[in-house]
Amino acid sequence: MIIGNLVNGVVIDHIPAGRAMELYRLLKLDSLQCEIALIKNAASEKHGRKDILKIGQLDGIDFSILGYIDSEITINYIENGVRVRKFHPQLPDTIYDLIKCKNPRCITTTEQELPHVFRLTDPGTRTYRCVYCQTPAGR
Amino acid sequence: MRHLTDIPDLTAEEIDELISVACDIIERPDRYSQVCLRKKIATLFYEPSTRTRLSFETAMLDLGGSVIGFSSADNSSVAKGESVADTIKTVSCFADIIAIRHPKEGAAYVAAANSSVPVINAGDGGHSHPTQTLTDLLTIKREMGRLGDLTIGCCGDLKFGRTVHSLISAMSRYSGVRFVLISPEELTIPDYVRCDILDKNHIPYKETRDLETSIPDLDILYMTRVQRERFFNEADYVRLKDTYVLTPEKLAGASDNMRVLHPLPRVNEISVSIDSDPRAAYFRQVRNGKFIRMALIMMLLGLTPGF
Ligand SMILES: [Zn+2]
Numbered sequence: 103m104i105i106g107n108l109v110n111g112v113v114i115d116h117i118p119a120g121r122a123m124e125l126y127r128l129l130k131l132d133s134l135q136c137e138i139a140l141i142k143n144a145a146s147e148k149h150g151r152k153d154i155l156k157i158g159q160l161d162g163i164d165f166s167i168l169g170y171i172d173s174e175i176t177i178n179y180i181e182n183g184v185r186v187r188k189f190h191p192q193l194p195d196t197i198y199d200l201i202k203c204k205n206p207r208c209i210t211t212t213e214q215e216l217p218h219v220f221r222l223t224d225p226g227t228r229t230y231r232c233v234y235c236q237t238p239a240g241r
Numbered sequence: 242m243r244h245l246t247d248i249p250d251l252t253a254e255e256i257d258e259l260i261s262v263a264c265d266i267i268e269r270p271d272r273y274s275q276v277c278l279r280k281k282i283a284t285l286f287y288e289p290s291t292r293t294r295l296s297f298e299t300a301m302l303d304l305g306g307s308v309i310g311f312s313s314a315d316n317s318s319v320a321k322g323e324s325v326a327d328t329i330k331t332v333s334c335f336a337d338i339i340a341i342r343h344p345k346e347g348a349a350y351v352a353a354a355n356s357s358v359p360v361i362n363a364g365d366g367g368h369s370h371p372t373q374t375l376t377d378l379l380t381i382k383r384e385m386g387r388l389g390d391l392t393i394g395c396c397g398d399l400k401f402g403r404t405v406h407s408l409i410s411a412m413s414r415y416s417g418v419r420f421v422l423i424s425p426e427e428l429t430i431p432d433y434v435r436c437d438i439l440d441k442n443h444i445p446y447k448e449t450r451d452l453e454t455s456i457p458d459l460d461i462l463y464m465t466r467v468q469r470e471r472f473f474n475e476a477d478y479v480r481l482k483d484t485y486v487l488t489p490e491k492l493a494g495a496s497d498n499m500r501v502l503h504p505l506p507r508v509n510e511i512s513v514s515i516d517s518d519p520r521a522a523y524f525r526q527v528r529n530g531k532f533i534r535m536a537l538i539m540m541l542l543g544l545t546p547g548f
């Protein structure tokens with residue numbers, strides 16, 4: 103893969119500047135064998151600075167968490183060097199084991215084996231709440 | 242499998258049905274004395290709450306069933322570090338229904354997710370205590386004869402007081418209900434109650450610091466305890482705990498038809514000299530708690546008197 107000349111893969115664009123590493127971790131990209139480029143603080147007409155992730159494969163990545171990070175992010179599918187699809191990520195209904203409940207009285211603080219699950223309760227305000235204690239996820 | 246972890250688990254119709262069954266149990270208790278024959282309730286109390294536990298246990302005994310369980314986490318497998326999930330999986334092999342009390346919020350959700358029998362939340366930390374709310378609704382219904390067209394004063398800790406939030410939420414669906422929210426500045430209702438319940442449903446409410454001048458307008462005065470554990474420092478607690486104490490002098494301004502409710506236990510927010518006043522409904526409220534739990538146990542077990 104040559105940066106700027108991705109043939110087959112996904113370009114995640116308009117990532118808020120400085121957050122590409124976080125996304126790299128959330129999308130579990132370290133488990134992929136393909137080429138991956140992380141571009142930090144690229145110039146952006148819209149945002150001043152942005153981050154970009156270029157991933158040299160099309161399948162096997164769950165992008166749903168991106169909607170939770172920032173709805174301005176764009177996901178671009180590239181096939182044979184041509185962009186075939188561009189879309190903004192949707193807000194995921196449920197977030198598993200990505201964020202932890204900040205409520206010190208929550209059952210998840212004492213029962214370590216419980217999955218951390220948050221559910222979208224208000225798409226308008228992008229509010230997610232812990233399924234156990236209903237505490238809103240801290241942004 | 243039906244559980245009750247929080248009031249929204251019940252439809253409005255189911256709540257009305259529970260209240261009506263509870264009223265029938267009060268009228269003719271004999272009709273219900275064998276409904277739960279050979280059924281067992283497990284009361285799993287990870288923190289002591291004698292009143293709530295006895296209420297559940299008596300409810301089951303009065304339905305002809307029996308009781309197993311523990312009353313604190315000290316001398317059970319819990320003390321050896323067993324998870325809620327594992328305890329529930331085990332206990333649901335023995336019991337027909339479970340009531341769980343736990344200091345952590347969401348414990349009842351975990352219990353319900355791991356149980357093969359119905360689970361009732363008997364209080365999970367500061368989160369929810371649905372059978373208290375059902376008790377409050379039954380009490381208002383029995384004392385006032387109705388659940389709509391009421392001015393309800395809530396007094397004390399409105400910030401952390403879960404019973405108040407749940408009561409406001411549950412009462413908001415009846416028509417003609419107004420709230421007077423009486424609390425110190427530091428303990429006013431949280432935004433989610435103000436925005437998501439009151440404003441969203443266009444419920445009229447007034448926030449005030451003053452109990453005495455509010456009393457004459459009220460049909461119900463719901464008193465709550467200002468809990469020591471909600472404060473980070475002792476000085477704040479001491480300064481606020483006596484702010485809203487109901488005395489005979491303050492009660493003198495109330496209508497004869499007003500009723501005073503309290504989830505109990507009280508510390509000193511209601512003067513003992515009020516207990517004999519017919520407007521003091523809080524011990525009748527305790528009694529109602531048993532009847533609504535009987536109705537709930539029957540509903541979750543799918544049992545009816547059968548004749
Ligand atoms: Zn939580």
